[in-house]
Amino acid sequence: MRVVIAEDSVLLREGLVRLLADAGIETVATVGDGPGLLGIVEEHAPDLAIVDVRMPPSYTDEGLRAALAVREHRPGTPILVLSQYVEERYATDLIGGGTQGVGYLLKERVSDVEEFIDAVRRIAAGGTVIDPEVIGQLLGRRRSGDPLEALTPREREVLGLMAQGRSNGAIAADLVVTEGAVEKHISNIFMKLGLQPAQGGHRRVMAVLAYLGLG
Amino acid sequence: MGELSRDAGAAGGGAVRWAAARWATATRAGDGSASVMNRSWHPLAMARSSLTWRSALYLGVSLAWGLGWFVVLAVGLALSVGLLIIWVGVPLLALLMVAWRFGAVLERRFVLAAFGVRIPAPYRRMPEGRNPLAKLKGMAGDPATWKDLVYLAVLFPVTLAEFVVSAAAWAATGTLLFLPVIVAVGGGAEVNFGVSYWAGNPVEALPVSLLGLALLVPAMYVTRAMAMTHAAFAALMLGPSPSQRENAALRERTEHLRASRARGVDAAEFERRRIERDLHDGAQQRLLAVAMDIGRARAKLDEDPEGARALIEQAHAGTREAISELRDLARGIYPAILTDRGLDPALSGLAGRAPVPVEVEVDLPERPPAAVESIAYFIVAESLANIAKYARATRASVRVAREDRWVVVEVIDNGVGGAVARPDGGLAGLADRAATIDGMLIVDSPPGGPTIIRADLPCTW
Numbered sequence: 255m256r257v258v259i260a261e262d263s264v265l266l267r268e269g270l271v272r273l274l275a276d277a278g279i280e281t282v283a284t285v286g287d288g289p290g291l292l293g294i295v296e297e298h299a300p301d302l303a304i305v306d307v308r309m310p311p312s313y314t315d316e317g318l319r320a321a322l323a324v325r326e327h328r329p330g331t332p333i334l335v336l337s338q339y340v341e342e343r344y345a346t347d348l349i350g351g352g353t354q355g356v357g358y359l360l361k362e363r364v365s366d367v368e369e370f371i372d373a374v375r376r377i378a379a380g381g382t383v384i385d386p387e388v389i390g391q392l393l394g395r396r397r398s399g400d401p402l403e404a405l406t407p408r409e410r411e412v413l414g415l416m417a418q419g420r421s422n423g424a425i426a427a428d429l430v431v432t433e434g435a436v437e438k439h440i441s442n443i444f445m446k447l448g449l450q451p452a453q454g455g456h457r458r459v460m461a462v463l464a465y466l467g468l469g
Numbered sequence: 470m471g472e473l474s475r476d477a478g479a480a481g482g483g484a485v486r487w488a489a490a491r492w493a494t495a496t497r498a499g500d501g502s503a504s505v506m507n508r509s510w511h512p513l514a515m516a517r518s519s520l521t522w523r524s525a526l527y528l529g530v531s532l533a534w535g536l537g538w539f540v541v542l543a544v545g546l547a548l549s550v551g552l553l554i555i556w557v558g559v560p561l562l563a564l565l566m567v568a569w570r571f572g573a574v575l576e577r578r579f580v581l582a583a584f585g586v587r588i589p590a591p592y593r594r595m596p597e598g599r600n601p602l603a604k605l606k607g608m609a610g611d612p613a614t615w616k617d618l619v620y621l622a623v624l625f626p627v628t629l630a631e632f633v634v635s636a637a638a639w640a641a642t643g644t645l646l647f648l649p650v651i652v653a654v655g656g657g658a659e660v661n662f663g664v665s666y667w668a669g670n671p672v673e674a675l676p677v678s679l680l681g682l683a684l685l686v687p688a689m690y691v692t693r694a695m696a697m698t699h700a701a702f703a704a705l706m707l708g709p710s711p712s713q714r715e716n717a718a719l720r721e722r723t724e725h726l727r728a729s730r731a732r733g734v735d736a737a738e739f740e741r742r743r744i745e746r747d748l749h750d751g752a753q754q755r756l757l758a759v760a761m762d763i764g765r766a767r768a769k770l771d772e773d774p775e776g777a778r779a780l781i782e783q784a785h786a787g788t789r790e791a792i793s794e795l796r797d798l799a800r801g802i803y804p805a806i807l808t809d810r811g812l813d814p815a816l817s818g819l820a821g822r823a824p825v826p827v828e829v830e831v832d833l834p835e836r837p838p839a840a841v842e843s844i845a846y847f848i849v850a851e852s853l854a855n856i857a858k859y860a861r862a863t864r865a866s867v868r869v870a871r872e873d874r875w876v877v878v879e880v881i882d883n884g885v886g887g888a889v890a891r892p893d894g895g896l897a898g899l900a901d902r903a904a905t906i907d908g909m910l911i912v913d914s915p916p917g918g919p920t921i922i923r924a925d926l927p928c929t930w
Contacts, residue, residue, distance in 0.1 A: 314809040339796060341806045342821060343814035362792045391821025435778065 255378060258298055259284045260291040261306040261336075270304065270364065277371045277380045288316035292323050295331055302378040305362070306398070307337040308376055312346065329353070340387040349382075349468045354458050354468045357383040382419035382459045384468075389417045392466040404446050412439040417462045424447060504585035505696045512686045520585050521689055523805030524696035525639065527583035528631045534579075538572060538621040539563075563605050575650040576624075580707075582869055586700040589717075591616075591709035612708075620706035627702070631695050638842060640846035645681030648674040675688060696890040733905035736898050740852040747798050759784045807846050811836045815846055816867055823853045826883075828866040837876050837928045844902050844926060845878045848910065851895045852922045860884025860920060871928070878924040886918035896922070 257280055259275060261267040283294040287310045295303055303324060308318040309425065321333050332355030335348055345358045346388045357377040364370050373383045393402065393414060405413065408429075415425045422440070426433045440458075444450070449461050505520055515521045544556035545565040568593075577588045591613040596603045608614050645660070649671035652658055660666045660677055668674035709717065762905070766780035807815040813831040822828035836842065850866050856862050862884030869878050890896040891911055900910040908926035 308805065314805065339800055339805060341814065341818050343817065357478055362789060362796070365789055365792070391818060394821040394823065394826070454775065 256300045257278045257302045257304055258282060258283045258294045258300045259304045262286045262309045288320035291320040295324050295328055302332045304334045324422050334377050340385050342388050342391045345388045346468050348379050353382040355380045358451055360386045384418050386418055389414045409443050413443050472774060477782045515689050523583045525692045528635045528695055530627040532632040535624035539625035542622055566608060569618055569621050570614060572621055575923050577707055580700055580703045584696050584700040588708045591713055616706050642681055642688045644682040645677050645684060648677045679866050729904040732901035736901035739898050753790045757789055759787040807842055812842055812845060812869055816849055819850055819853055824857045825862055826864045830868045832870045840906055841876055841926045841928050847900050848878050848924050851878055851899055856882045874928060876926045876928050880922045881919055883919050886914045886920050887916045888912055888914035888920050
């Protein structure tokens with residue numbers, strides 16, 4: 255597996271390269287700013303681009319704009335955006351173009367090495383990984399007459415994990431219940447929210463994220 | 470609504486803060502006291518307004534007041550100027566000067582009582598101390614004293630003219646209006662307007678009353694016109710000159726700016742102390758503990774690998790806590806998303822992280838200046854933090870809207886209420902920050918709730 259990295263902090267960039275190398279993932283190119291990202295993506299056609307949000311020249315949402323440019327010019331390139339702060343609005347922008355091969359995580363998740371590597375592999379394979387904090391923010395936001403109010407606490411937990419892009423098996427392991435119980439929760443959730451019951455992980459995530467106002 | 474100002478003991482003085490806040494209110498609301506200068510001209514409204522009748526009374530009886538001053542001044546000045554040769558004139562003249570200054574002070578009161586027009590005293594400050602001679606010298610050197618004299622001297626012809634016009638207007642109106650009463654008391658009466666009309670009893674006099682009612686309107690208008698003229702003349706002669714007014718306004722504004730600058734400096738200092746404290750108590754201590762754990766793990770590595778592993782786990786958890794603390798601290802200093810995307814996303818993020826459901830509504834046609842955005846954001850952040858800590862609320866709402874030149878921020882919760890802005894508390898600091906841009910913060914939190922925190926921030930786009 256080959257990745258490119260856009261990150262302005264040398265310390266973190268080297269750390270990432272080493273951490274990926276430990277897991278047998280090769281870093282083929284790195285840049286330290288936003289505009290350079292598209293160039294290395296076009297040059298190397300990597301399996302995944304890992305991008306920091308805040309980079310020169312503007313130090314605002316440079317990396318996010320670079321990621322959107324990549325999605326526009328090289329659609330199908332999986333992208334993982336790392337952010338010092340999780341902001342739902344960034345996630346909304348990123349997922350606006352579809353949830354195929356997209357990740358949005360807090361930078362500090364890098365320190366949970368196994369989980370991070372797992373997320374990298376899932377995104378490169380076309381999955382979706384959204385930081386639990388974004389989902390928390392989305393679930394915490396209320397609109398008047400929100401059907402989310404009708405969910406039990408357990409169902410809300412399941413919805414949160416589902417929105418992060420977890421599979422039924424992973425959710426079952428997380429909550430220490432059987433996969434059958436998870437499936438039952440999910441069908442209840444879909445009924446309460448008035449969503450079409452969707453088969454398979456990916457379409458399901460899309461439905462949930464769309465419901466939560468992402469994408 | 471309670472104004473938010475720190476206790477009077479705080480640096481800078483509560484009165485100044487209070488005045489600054491009041492000044493902001495006044496400039497926002499406009500000064501709306503009723504006087505003959507700004508009341509409606511509708512006949513019914515005028516008849517209902519006590520100002521009309523107070524003016525009529527003053528204009529009718531002020532001749533005595535004007536005549537009195539004319540006599541006092543004519544006699545007094547003639548005497549004292551005549552006696553200046555033998556020095557007796559000097560104290561006499563001084564006495565007269567004190568008297569007419571007092572008369573001018575009274576006249577200002579009368580003008581306020583009769584016409585509702587407030588004339589500020591234009592006098593210079595008296596010299597300090599108890600020396601009466603110095604005070605008299607100060608009085609004689611003040612141009613306002615001599616303007617008082619001129620005003621009181623010409624008051625006689627002015628009031629005479631007013632009396633003549635008032636008497637004519639009101640005597641005719643009154644006689645016609647109350648003719649039935651007059652007829653009832655004194656027998657028949659003849660009214661002659663080129664056409665003679667004889668009213669032998671009160672019922673026959675009623676049509677004349679209607680005529681009197683019609684005459685009431687021009688009488689009121691004449692009175693109103695005279696009242697306005699008199700008040701304008703009094704304001705010109707007894708009030709501060711334009712340059713004095715400008716000076717007073719500038720002084721007030723300077724004082725206001727000085728106070729708000731002081732508050733801004735205080736707020737910034739307070740904020741820096743808070744950041745230093747948070748860093749010291751939080752991330753620094755955590756990282757120190759992590760360093761100790763790693764040091765112990767290094768020491769144990771050879772003889773106790775299991776113990777070392779546990780310590781490394783602990784250190785790992787500690788670094789993660791330190792990172793998330795630093796993240797929250799940095800976001801508290803300045804949220805990056807605010808710069809990138811503005812208030813709506815930034816406030817949605819705040820609401821999403823709040824422990825209770827928060828509805829956010831941001832209605833701004835375009836982005837306000839950065840200072841306004843930042844203050845608005847921190848007001849919401851602090852309010853939501855307070856709600857989480859003290860309010861025991863189950864829901865809250867945040868509204869930000871543009872109201873002509875102002876951005877209004879409102880945070881409402883359904884908690885227990887009783888919120889007060891303690892000196893050195895977060896809310897007081899926010900009020901200080903708002904004051905730096907001439908904004909103001911109002912906390913309305915009766916015991917039992919709901920609590921409303923509202924900030925009005927001026928914006929000129």
